[in-house]
Amino acid sequence: MELRQLRYFVAIVDHGSLSRAARALHVAQPALTQQIRQLEEELGAQLLHRSAQGVVSTDAGKTFHEHAQAILKQVEDARSAVAQSADKPAGTVALGIPQSVSNVLALPMLTAVRTSYPDISLQITEELTGNLTEQLKSGRINLAVLFDDGQLGAFAGAPLVEEDMMFITRAGSRFAPKGRSIALRKAAAVPMILPGLQHGVRPRIESIVRRAGLSLSQVIDINSVAILKSALLADIGATILPVAPMMSEIEHGELQAFPLNGAAISRTVVLCWSRNIPLTNAGNALKNLVMTVSGELCASGRWPGARSLHGA
Incomplete structure (x- = not known):
């Protein structure tokens, strides 16, 4: 396996076409095809699906593409480390x-x-x-x-x-507390709009809620900050998050944030x-x-x- 084969493969996937990759690499298309065929033979797996519309990665190709990108990145970093000076x-x-x-x-x-x-x-x-x-x-x-x-x-x-998290709702929401803060017990009973478990903030919230002997009554998983904001503005629930990603909406009076009583949550x-x-x-x-x-x-x-x- 050669570095040029990795570069060729990554270029084909990124361009979605053998012909476009060949032009970008300044390599004849038959030579490019041959190198990819040799790579597939060495790996014992088909990496690309070819059609009149272009090429797409197979499942094996998607996995190999991630590794190829990482290898090429490390090679480029090694070159830069040798070439660059410490003062510039x-x-x-x-x-x-x-x-x-x-x-x-x-x-x-x-x-x-x-x-x-x-x-x-x-x-x-x-x-x-x-x-x-x-x-x-x-x-x-x-x-x-x-x-x-x-x-x-x-x-x-x-x-x-260290970043504090707060209870955030739409301004004037039916889920907003009457006072300037909200008890964790009351917050946990509200429909929660939260990032999925693979998001770093979610396990932290659930751990603190469990430690307080509580559970979240209803959770809506949304992994996009933009969509999560839209859901808050539609008043389908509240969230517990840092205020930074919501600051623009809070400053414009669209959302409001309340400190949590009884169990401070931070990350x-x-x-x-x-x-x-x-x-x-x-x-x-x-x-x-x-x-x-x-x-x-x-x-x-x-x-x-x-x-x-x-x-x-």
């Missing part, structure tokens, strides 16, 4: 950010990188935390913002912030990287920049409900 980091760094954090962290990071490290190309991936964990393990991303659920031992990490946000795959100079520079930016966001109030743990 350069290269590509992939940072994974959960949906519930991207609203507050993504744009400040892009701005900070352009200002501090113009030779670094930052690639931001927004995903569910479960997906980010798998991508970090495989080396497809270099850094990931994750939530400490007690299962981050496979990674090296640095705590970023620890951690910046993680692989213990087995070394970070390049650019990766280390970005690691430090994420910690600096998150601290500045907390200090300025631009990360609402969050307390910096940098240096903790």
